[in-house]
Amino acid sequence: MKELIAYFDTFQPLSQEAIEAITAICKPVNLSKNKDLQPIGHTCKTIYFIKKGIARIYYFKDEMDITESFAFEGAIVARIESLFTNKPSRKAIQMLEDSELVAIDAKQLFKLYDTFPMIERLFRKIFEAAYVESVNRVESIQFHLADERYNTLMKESPNILQRVPLKYIASYFLGITQVSLSRIRAIK
Structure with missing residues (x-):
């Protein structure tokens, strides 16, 4: 749990009592490479912290597999739109490596908000940061060419x-097909 608490500290330190309350609603989860943590059509009820591994959120459009986002070690992953609306998601979470996660039960977490306003503030900051990251990604696709996005990725x-x-990588970071990515890489 020390990795999770260190992650929280980057947003807002918690009291010992708040830390104990959160850790009481957490449980470890291990998942094998290429397995879905949450399948398409699942209603998200859990927030995951990634201790080890990489998660990808993906969906299908016109039978094409599209990657929406990645989450790496030391990050939170969840289907936020499903979590907040309590509706099944059209997206899935897949682990790209053998992974170790900490599962936080969202219903129990939200109950802690009334008792510990600092926990509510912490998760508001976490969700705000995720929103800003999503906006930055959309703007990158809108305002930069694929080769510029690739160069930024490499740096x-x-x-x-x-x-x-x-x-x-092609579908998420660059918004292009793998064939187009191969052309860009061949030029370098």
Whole structure:
């Protein structure tokens, strides 16, 4: 749990009592490579912290597998739209590596908000940061060419190419097909 608490501290430190309340509603989860943590059509009721591994959120459009986002070690992953609406998601969460996670029961977490306003504030900050990241991704696709996005990716996350299949990188980071990504890489 120390990794989870360290993650929380980057947003807002919690009292010992709040830490104990959160850890009481957490449980460890291990999942094998390429397994779905949450399948398409599942209603999200759990927030996951990734201790080890990589998660990808994906969906199908016109029978094409599209990657919406990635989450790496030291990050939270959930289907937020499903969590907040209590409706089944049209997206799934898949683990791309053998993974160790901490599952936080959302219903129990939301009950803690009344007792511990600092926990509510913490998760508001976490969800705000996720929203800003989503907006930045959309703006990157809107305002930058694919080769510019690829160059930025190589500068910011060079080790991602060793851990994530190119087809997922192409659909998420670059908004292009794997064939187009191969052309860009051939030019470099």
